[in-house]
Amino acid sequence: MLEIKDVHFHYGQAHVLQGVDLAIGDEPLALIGRNGMGKTTLCHSIMGMARISRGSIRFQGTEIQGRRPDHIARSGIALVPQGRRVFPSLTVDEHLRLVAKGRNRPWTIERVYETFPRLAERKRNGGAQLSGGEQQMLAIARALLTNPRLVIMDEPSEGLAPVIVDHLCIVLRDLAKSGMGILLVEQNLGVATTVCDRVAVMVTGRIAATMPSQDLLEDETAQRRWLGVSAHA
């Protein structure tokens, strides 16, 4: 679905992405790595929010590198950004009405409220008044309502209470089952391996390895080398 080939990105003098190769198919893929390895930059590069200096990003066979973010979003990729970034002055309902287009799509406002009952309760609340978990649900709902083929989630479990993280995992697995492409960027190995059967490991701007989740879970040496942590869920 998404093919990333030899992508380089420079942030001033810093060579942040140093030739990333990654392919995302129908199976959900987790991208893990420590802080500062370039995971968020890669998300922004795919979305067109960061201009890459070299390489190719193809989505469903079409080159999208160099296109504007709004074009890329309309071509069927949605990003759930790190830190959620809901619009502080729009209410939950306004967020959803903003993005919702037509009733004959798989994701409608009604379906969002069914999937996230908490959001229905908070309909009239402003984005800034929501808790972290609610903001995350809203950010995900906002992305889903664009009815994307591929959704990229940048550290959705960051800063959430464990019980909310569990709920999030269930939602993400259901999404994956529904056939939506998922690129899940995570630092939490537990979440990554629960949602995705395959993981890619990012180390200093490159993909160091792609492997089945189970293999990484069983290989503590690899975990320590690439992530500096062992699994915690």
Add this chain to the structure above:
Amino acid sequence: MTGMIRSWPLALTAAVIAVLVILPLLLPNFWIANILGRSIAYGIIALSLTFLATYGGFVSLAQTMIAGVAGYTIAILAPTAIPAGAGWSYGLAIPFAILMATLAGLIVGAIAVRTRGIYLLMITLALAVGFSLFVQSNVELFNGYEGIRNVVGPDVFGMPFRTPLVFYYVSLATAVLLYLGVMYLVRTPFGLVLQALRDNSRRAAALGYNTALHRIAAFGAAGFIAGCGGVLTCFYNIGISPGSVGMGATVNILIMSVIGGLGHPIGAFIGALIFTLIDTFAASIYDRDRFNTLIGLLFLVIVLASPDGVLGIGKKLAGLFRRKERSAEAAPVSPAQASPAQSEH
């Protein structure tokens, strides 16, 4: 931020409109035309600014100039104008003038679209000053420093437009329609996108919205509003001259908007009324020549006391009142629940 005013019951809006409809029947002509009518006409121009500021986050200094585009267009086309121009009927000239203002708004938007904050101020100020110099120096078309006179407006039901009651009611009806139009527009998907852009434009782009086009369209809508105000103020002043679009006039509209409050479109009319009252009565309070000192001092006091203008002061008082009520009953909200996610990413 606008929560309290948004939740004002419809009944209150209806009551305010009812008072505004009945009020002139009780007032002398001077008050009807020169205080209320003038406040509403200039308030419409200020509304175009508060609309952009509230929902788009742009403070544009070009709104007076855009009103001037409508004013000059109607003055050149009007059948009664001295010196005589194209001699169109008012029925054609008025919509055409508003159309020209809308186009001017779109052009200003297209020029200013990639700038924010101080740079937007500078660009729109440059456009305003440029336009004022342009009409001053093009004597053939705009009659230079003198401007165009005797633009009296059409007759309404057989009465001259400048009959105080006619001018007042037409201005009021225009203002109410434009205000309701703004309130409707900001609830449409377009209005929501505009507010999303103001909150975080990168995020709105990543959701699939063309940020530039939406911003330009907002300037177009503001141009339409300013154009309506430009036509009315041109009739009010019986013509237009470079002074109507100069720096002074530009700053006046900004002052009205800030005094009223940039946080809500209605601030435009409150600010315009306060401004007009001071402008008119400064002479009897103090000294005619000291008008600028007085308005300057008031401006300073309001900005210091409440950056959100008179509306902000009202909101603060309402907030205090509510807190007193609430402290009696409910437990406080935890700060974590109220943490905003505001930074641009």
